Amino acid sequence: MIRRTRYVASEAFPRSRRRRAADVAFRVGALAALAIVVAPVVWVMADVVARAIPHWRWSVLVTSTVGTGGGLENAILGTLVLLLGVLVLAGTVGILAGVYLAEFAGLGRSGKPRGRLLRAATEILSGVPSIALGLVGYLALVTGFHWGYSLLAALIVLSVMVIPYIARGTETALRQVPTSYREGAQALGMPAGYALRKVILRTAFPGIVTSLLIALAISGGETAPLLYTAGWFTGTPRASLLHQPIGYLTYPVWTFWDYPSNEAHYLAFDAALILLVIVLVLLVTARVIVNRTQRFAESRRP
Amino acid sequence: MATIDRAATGKPVAARHEPASLATALRRCAAFLRRNEPHLWTWGGRTAALVPLVALTLTVLVLTLKAWPAIKVNGAHFLVGSDWKPGNTYGATVHTDGVAHPLGSSYGAWPLIAGTLQSSVIAIVIAVPVSVGTAFALTERIPRWLAEILRSAIEILAGVPSVLIGLWGALTLGPLLANDVYPVIADHMPDIPVFSYFRGPTYHGEGLLTSGIVLALMIVPIIASTTRNLFAQVPPLPKEGGEALGMTDWEVGRRITIPWVRSGIIGATMLGLGRALGETIAVAMVSGSLLNTIAPNIYGTMGTIAAALVTQLDSAFTDGTGFEVRTLAELAVVLVGVLLVVNMLGRLIIRRTGHLDAPAGQGY
Incomplete structure (x- = not known):
């Protein structure tokens, strides 16, 4: 696995035992670092699975939470509703923003690059911690607008959180569309909007879907902002945007894991497992799409 | 209805004899969208690209406005003090600089x-x-x-x-x-x-x-x-x-x-x-x-x-x-x-x- 360096006899760098030892230490160190990073990925997942499996019962999927016991149907459905809402809200806004930044914000009439402020704001927003966004959602939406713990407040906060990722992913995907495609579309006389829809967006589609899936994985695993905006609800989600709290899978994990009862612990572990499965499905799908499309792309990235 | 029709087709209304149905309405809508597509993309995109900037500004603004009374009352003690006392939340309310807070509250972070x-x-x-x-x-x-x-x-x-x-x-x-x-x-x-x-x-x-x-x-x-x-x-x-x-x-x-x-x-x-x-x-x-x-x-x-x-x-x-x-x-x-x-x-x-x-x- 480790390629041996071919030492070339040279006056500039004479061989010595010390240099050789440093080189070996470096390689071992690099591989050890890699192991240190990869091992916990497996460990965390195995741990979540190992905690949930011994007490797993399928009824968790179809019964709702009662106090600290019962099942997780309400939380699973709530998370799915939230994901769907984020997909619609953040997906629309994020993709449109990415399209604008990549296609329309090029050079202004005066020749200066436009959209720099917008792009900077997008980047900085992705660095604001989710708990701060959640607190703002609580202060502005839940209490300020008197929406109460509600689906809409949670959706807005989660969307604001992931829009930067989607916008950035869309922009990157659009920039990787070969220039010849655009020129070809133009040469065929396509109107700009038609070319954008039928040629450019279609080519960039896998990249956009990938960023959407990653955004969904992030929002599905989020806890802190939801505690402030979605509250917690033990019934199945209701068709109401306002004044109606909603359950979600991270809540039982965060709340029940240190309750003094086994029943609560099992519920937390089950929720962790279901959450892990949902997030992994999203992430692995995204990864597969990336690999598939890169294989057929014109130029592979280094 | 007549004005929409003219906008959609650019022809005089009288020249058309389609029955007013959902399908026609949808078709006219689609025609309108198609003709204005570049504008829709530009303006939709422009609006969407503003969202992060607006959200960022609002985040900073809401937090600062909400925190302002606390910043005034807690003062520099907030940054150097080592106590976190909500005070007697069921007891008397006192006012410092016109800001209401419970008696004995003191926050040092x-x-x-x-x-x-x-x-x-x-x-x-x-x-x-x-x-x-x-x-x-x-x-x-x-x-x-x-x-x-x-x-x-x-x-x-x-x-x-x-x-x-x-x-x-x-x-x-x-x-x-x-x-x-x-x-x-x-x-x-x-x-x-x-x-x-x-x-x-x-x-x-x-x-x-x-x-x-x-x-x-x-x-x-x-x-x-x-x-x-x-x-x-x-x-x-x-x-x-x-x-x-x-x-x-x-x-x-x-x-x-x-x-x-x-x-x-x-x-x-x-x-x-x-x-x-x-x-x-x-x-x-x-x-x-x-x-x-x-x-x-x-x-x-x-x-x-x-x-x-x-x-x-x-x-x-x-x-x-x-x-x-x-x-x-x-x-x-x-x-x-x-x-x-x-x-x-x-x-x-x-x-x-x-x-x-x-x-x-x-x-x-």
């Missing part, structure tokens, strides 16, 4: 600020060498197919919900470290200034070092993938030149690759630092979530700003004057302010090293 900095510094100290090593291994030393798999694993680590990492840290990693690892380190550390910080009681696994380790795990994907991309951009010729001179891999790495992208690595570190400072749930689960204690040694329980923001919410509601909520907003202002600076610096540095065609020019 220094332990939280210190805890945030300490845990993040520990995370950076662990994560940076590990990330750079990982990046080296991924770009240079491993067959491509294996590197792809390992890279995917690291990207998956970046996506694992922090509540799951917190659960693992609190139930598995923390106890393991506290039982088998910390006591060994604590017993063998010499009693000299820096190392004595590693001595003393090792508690139960919830504390500063555990938080730092868990945070390191969460920021490694960010630093490692950025560094890997930077390494991949270093042109091969200088590296091959170094190898031709008889340099070992270590020397090529230390004298050519790393200097070439040094500021990029610093920028990636800043991004990781930003994530570590703002991480909430996992730290709240493994730090012990104290409010007014600075860890006495590296194993001690402590708290961070972000963790306090999430754990103090319930207690803040019991304050009828709303002063504790305002104080939490002030805490968030401190956090967001620090993070904005850290993130902007990081992105500036990374952008400056974005184009790497220029020769290293570092004297190597």
